[in-house]
Amino acid sequence: MPNTNRPAPPVPTPLAPLIDAHTHLDACGATDAASTTAIVDRAASAGVGHVVTVADDLAAAQWAVEAAHWDPRVYAAVALHPTRANALDDKAKAELEHLAADPRVVAVGETGLDYYWPGKLDGCADIETQIEGFRWHIDLAKRVRKPLMIHNREADHDLLTVLLDEGAPDTVIFHCFSSDATMADACVAQGYVLSFSGTVSFKNAHELREAAKLVPDDQILVETDAPYLTPHPYRGAPNESYCLPYTVRALAEAREQDPRTLAEITTANARRLYRIR
Numbered sequence: 001m002p003n004t005n006r007p008a009p010p011v012p013t014p015l016a017p018l019i020d021a022h023t024h025l026d027a028c029g030a031t032d033a034a035s036t037t038a039i040v041d042r043a044a045s046a047g048v049g050h051v052v053t054v055a056d057d058l059a060a061a062q063w064a065v066e067a068a069h070w071d072p073r074v075y076a077a078v079a080l081h082p083t084r085a086n087a088l089d090d091k092a093k094a095e096l097e098h099l100a101a102d103p104r105v106v107a108v109g110e111t112g113l114d115y116y117w118p119g120k121l122d123g124c125a126d127i128e129t130q131i132e133g134f135r136w137h138i139d140l141a142k143r144v145r146k147p148l149m150i151h152n153r154e155a156d157h158d159l160l161t162v163l164l165d166e167g168a169p170d171t172v173i174f175h176c177f178s179s180d181a182t183m184a185d186a187c188v189a190q191g192y193v194l195s196f197s198g199t200v201s202f203k204n205a206h207e208l209r210e211a212a213k214l215v216p217d218d219q220i221l222v223e224t225d226a227p228y229l230t231p232h233p234y235r236g237a238p239n240e241s242y243c244l245p246y247t248v249r250a251l252a253e254a255r256e257q258d259p260r261t262l263a264e265i266t267t268a269n270a271r272r273l274y275r276i277r
Contacts, residue, residue, distance in 0.1 A: 002227050002238040009234035015245035015263050016047030019270035021195050022110070022149070022175045022223035023241050025053040025074070026063050029227075033070040040073045043241035047263070049073060050276055051241045052223075054110055054149065054175075056081035058092050061099050068104035075274060077107035077149050082114045085125040085133030093136065100144045106274035109149020110175055111137035113162070116153045131162060138166045147171035147193075147273055156183045160190075168192075171273050176225050177211070184211035188219055193273060195221035198231035198239065201250035209254040221273070222248050222266045 020043065030036040043051060053068070054077045055061035064076035078099045080088050100108055111134055117124045125133065141148040148169045152159050156179055163172065174187060177194040187194060194215050200208055222244060230239035231246035245259075248266070252259040270276060 002230060002236060006234075006237040008238050008240065009230065009243055009246070011042070011046050011242055012245040014045065014047040015248055015259055016049070017267045018046075018048045018222070018244050018248065018263050019267050019274075019276065020048050020051040020224050020226075020241040020244050021173070021221040021266075021270050021274075022054050022077075022197075023051050023226045024056070024060075025051070025067055026060055027227050028238075028240050030067065036067050036070050036074065039240060040071055043244070044073070046242040046245050048241050048244050050075065050270070052077055052106060052274065055079060056110065057084050057087065058095060061096060065099050065102050065104060068102075074104075075106045075276065076102070076104055077109045078105055079109045079111040079137050079149070080133060081110060082112050082130040082134065082151055083117050083121060083124045085130045086123070088133045088136065097140065097144075100140055100146065105146065106276065107147040107149045107173065108137055108141040108144065109147075109173070110151040111149070112151040113155035113159045114151060114153040115155045115158075131158070134159075134162055135166055138163070138169065141169040142167075145170075147173050150174045151176075152179070160186060163190075173221065173273065175223060176229065178208060179211065180207045181211045181214055184214045188215060191219070193219050193221055193269070195223045196247065196251050197223050197225045198229040198235070198243070198247045198250075200254060201232040201247060202235060203232060212251060212254045217265050218269060220266060221269055222251065222262075
């Protein structure tokens with residue numbers, strides 16, 4: 001979790017156009033239309049014109065869809081986080097199916113597999129339950145014909161196996177890609193999209209920066225995952241969508257691209273994949 005005692009990073013030099021492909025507006029402190037607009041206004045001041053706010057439980061999914069109707073710059077993604085897959089009962093499935101059909105929902109996510117938290121987090125879904133929930137979300141994404149947004153933590157092999165076994169939707173987005181070049185190659189070969197967060201700027205993220213070099217221009221996105229994963233040199237401070245230019249500049253440096261060019265590329269990709277007009 002970010003350290004709320006640390007001051008928020010300054011607004012970076014604007015970089016436009018940008019779309020934050022994955023954030024959590026509720027966890028950033030948004031509660032109503034006014035506070036949502038305030039966060040998105042700050043993002044706009046840094047060149048971030050649209051954001052996708054992402055759910056990890058049912059209440060957050062309902063809230064995300066509401067937020068996407070409050071402000072035209074906000075879109076939503078809905079799912080139960082893999083660690084919460086044990087809450088995916090018939091009632092939750094029915095509600096997620098209803099929410100996923102909303103025109104302001106642009107993806108089913110975040111879903112996937114998390115092998116880090118079982119045994120460490122009270123109430124965390126076990127691996128078998130996570131896999132069952134992941135399979136259901138894959139099917140939902142295919143039924144509503146929207147991208148599947150993946151959460152992957154220490155589960156590379158099994159995650160790819162489930163996607164292969166179920167048959168992946170047309171668009172699969174690995175949110176906050178954090179694996180190595182081998183995994184990046186495997187994902188790229190399958191046509192999956194890799195979204196990079198502030199972790200690409202961390203001093204110890206050498207393998208991740210090597211992986212970032214391998215991703216074709218048409219398979220890359222950028223995100224904050226705010227309020228988490230604040231880019232260097234503000235790691236540990238609260239993150240927000242306005243911080244996205246810090247990540248884009250770090251990613252551009254790793255890929256030896258001009259930041260403005262990368263901003264245009266990732267924004268065009270986000271518009272195409274999420275069908276943002």
